[in-house]
Amino acid sequence: MSDVAVVGGGIIGLSIAWRLVERGRDVTVFDDGDEGAWHVAAGMLAPGGESAFEDPKLVRLMERSADLWPGFAAELGVDVGYDDTGTLSLAMTADDVAEAARVWTRQQLPLLRPTELRELEPALSPRVRAGVHSPRERQVDPRRVVAALREKLHDRIVPKRIESLSDVDATTVVVAAGCGTARLTGLPVRPVKGQVLRLRGEPGLLRHVLDATVDGRSVYVVPRRDGEIVVGATQEERTDRLVTAGGVYDLLRAAIELVPGLAELELAETTVGHRPGTPDNAPMIGFFGDGHIVAAGHHRNGILLAPVTAELVADLVVEGRECPDFDPRRF
Amino acid sequence: MSDVAVVGGGIIGLSIAWRLVERGRDVTVFDDGDEGAWHVAAGMLAPGGESAFEDPKLVRLMERSADLWPGFAAELGVDVGYDDTGTLSLAMTADDVAEAARVWTRQQLPLLRPTELRELEPALSPRVRAGVHSPRERQVDPRRVVAALREKLHDRIVPKRIESLSDVDATTVVVAAGCGTARLTGLPVRPVKGQVLRLRGEPGLLRHVLDATVDGRSVYVVPRRDGEIVVGATQEERTDRLVTAGGVYDLLRAAIELVPGLAELELAETTVGHRPGTPDNAPMIGFFGDGHIVAAGHHRNGILLAPVTAELVADLVVEGRECPDFDPRRF
Numbered sequence: 261m262s263d264v265a266v267v268g269g270g271i272i273g274l275s276i277a278w279r280l281v282e283r284g285r286d287v288t289v290f291d292d293g294d295e296g297a298w299h300v301a302a303g304m305l306a307p308g309g310e311s312a313f314e315d316p317k318l319v320r321l322m323e324r325s326a327d328l329w330p331g332f333a334a335e336l337g338v339d340v341g342y343d344d345t346g347t348l349s350l351a352m353t354a355d356d357v358a359e360a361a362r363v364w365t366r367q368q369l370p371l372l373r374p375t376e377l378r379e380l381e382p383a384l385s386p387r388v389r390a391g392v393h394s395p396r397e398r399q400v401d402p403r404r405v406v407a408a409l410r411e412k413l414h415d416r417i418v419p420k421r422i423e424s425l426s427d428v429d430a431t432t433v434v435v436a437a438g439c440g441t442a443r444l445t446g447l448p449v450r451p452v453k454g455q456v457l458r459l460r461g462e463p464g465l466l467r468h469v470l471d472a473t474v475d476g477r478s479v480y481v482v483p484r485r486d487g488e489i490v491v492g493a494t495q496e497e498r499t500d501r502l503v504t505a506g507g508v509y510d511l512l513r514a515a516i517e518l519v520p521g522l523a524e525l526e527l528a529e530t531t532v533g534h535r536p537g538t539p540d541n542a543p544m545i546g547f548f549g550d551g552h553i554v555a556a557g558h559h560r561n562g563i564l565l566a567p568v569t570a571e572l573v574a575d576l577v578v579e580g581r582e583c584p585d586f587d588p589r590r591f
Numbered sequence: 592m593s594d595v596a597v598v599g600g601g602i603i604g605l606s607i608a609w610r611l612v613e614r615g616r617d618v619t620v621f622d623d624g625d626e627g628a629w630h631v632a633a634g635m636l637a638p639g640g641e642s643a644f645e646d647p648k649l650v651r652l653m654e655r656s657a658d659l660w661p662g663f664a665a666e667l668g669v670d671v672g673y674d675d676t677g678t679l680s681l682a683m684t685a686d687d688v689a690e691a692a693r694v695w696t697r698q699q700l701p702l703l704r705p706t707e708l709r710e711l712e713p714a715l716s717p718r719v720r721a722g723v724h725s726p727r728e729r730q731v732d733p734r735r736v737v738a739a740l741r742e743k744l745h746d747r748i749v750p751k752r753i754e755s756l757s758d759v760d761a762t763t764v765v766v767a768a769g770c771g772t773a774r775l776t777g778l779p780v781r782p783v784k785g786q787v788l789r790l791r792g793e794p795g796l797l798r799h800v801l802d803a804t805v806d807g808r809s810v811y812v813v814p815r816r817d818g819e820i821v822v823g824a825t826q827e828e829r830t831d832r833l834v835t836a837g838g839v840y841d842l843l844r845a846a847i848e849l850v851p852g853l854a855e856l857e858l859a860e861t862t863v864g865h866r867p868g869t870p871d872n873a874p875m876i877g878f879f880g881d882g883h884i885v886a887a888g889h890h891r892n893g894i895l896l897a898p899v900t901a902e903l904v905a906d907l908v909v910e911g912r913e914c915p916d917f918d919p920r921r922f
Binding site: 505 | 788790833834835836837838839840843844846847853854855856857858861
């Protein structure tokens, strides 16, 4: 019998397992082999942009995790694509500027004019009207992070799909199964479908993460140093796994309007993932039954929140310290 | 030593081999295993639409092959998706109508008003201004045709890439290698890149082939009876095999403008092929050296022209009857 069993081999489950092993626990991770939301995610580490008007407790959690990321990435010991060039938040039309200005005002970042923006990113469309540079909104490559965590934990990962928690023999069971958490725990986690594209070209077209509103549509463009450019994401309250003509069209339209040169790049991958959303779209971190902990429901922020979630769960298991702000018993 | 060797296992080579076997010849087909242009092609059998202002000799050849198709498909003995519902040629903007009217006038087909068009295809956008119904412009599924031909010829197909015609031991060698023909023969065949999408949904959204001009851009939408819908095609003087963001975007934009409901469908496949083009974009069918025949360079019309090409090459091999209109020695 293990000391701790983690059900779920995605970025949350693996991060928790890693931190628990470091604190001396005997951990087994059960991984069903399905590619989780991390496989699709762009890896934007955006504590401010995506959640400006959300729960202040969630914003504090995100800021704390953003602060943990540099150390977390460094401790992994391999290149996981952690990049602190920062994000340009951009707006295209006058309406887009009006909408974005609400967030920018709150962030107290200086507004950049089109000429300043194009000095930072010469490939931007001349139609971009305004933007801000958010140096704290960074990126990491979630596929590299998961590969590095798997490498660290490889002898502790059991490839097995858990059908019922009663089949898991451990003193403490941590369910970090993303959208699969609902089935295992009965807790309210719903899948929020996202379609994401990966383009590929020579490195150097873009340097910053771009987070834009283009004719009323949100799009992000995340350039990796190897020439991959991630374009996302649709947000659909659907459970299917279909890449749709309309989803791909909407993403390409917004991305090409923003950076016309993207049209020349290879469309290398079209993917679908499901963000695990709770009723208030904040995560559940805590006990939900005797010896049963949940760490799931991170919605759009799973990559950003992985380091802090791992710490919080390790604090709970090792020290018994609870995290009342995100207690699953609030539902 | 075979009587006849056919170099190329695409729709042209296989059709030729089939007809020669039927006329009693001992035939071997060398197939390099690469998927040819047939694998990407939508299978529009359009003797009028695509070539209205081309060489009248070529138009006659296309009409002759269109007449052969019903018998050719029937003789294959399996369902190859031959469908005679016909094509709606459509125009969206006033400029699109003006351009399309040049072809429609020549075809002497009655102009249909928007209400008449939407009675035929209720899923059409209300923006479609005018169109004609071309009952003679039909479709077939090229992948099914090639599968049926392979089945008929399976013991005669040798999976082998031919590097030089001097390696081929046969009385007569027919080179039907599409874009690969240039390398083998020195004849002028250039690749013309085309990107094609395949969507998938429930059958019944569309019945006719749609051949449209949408805001100045040509697009075709070919619905199969099984729910597959082929959307094509870019036309690029490029040799690379990249599916590009811009290519996919342009196709989706035109197709979704034409039939908004396509947005809901799965984007099941993105493919690239190369049409084999000659300097005058007409095929080469005839001797180009001692015992060496070429049948290649069919450009956008390879599927349509397969039956007539097979007949012409069989006439040449069996009866010595030449085809001066498409003699390769014109270059």
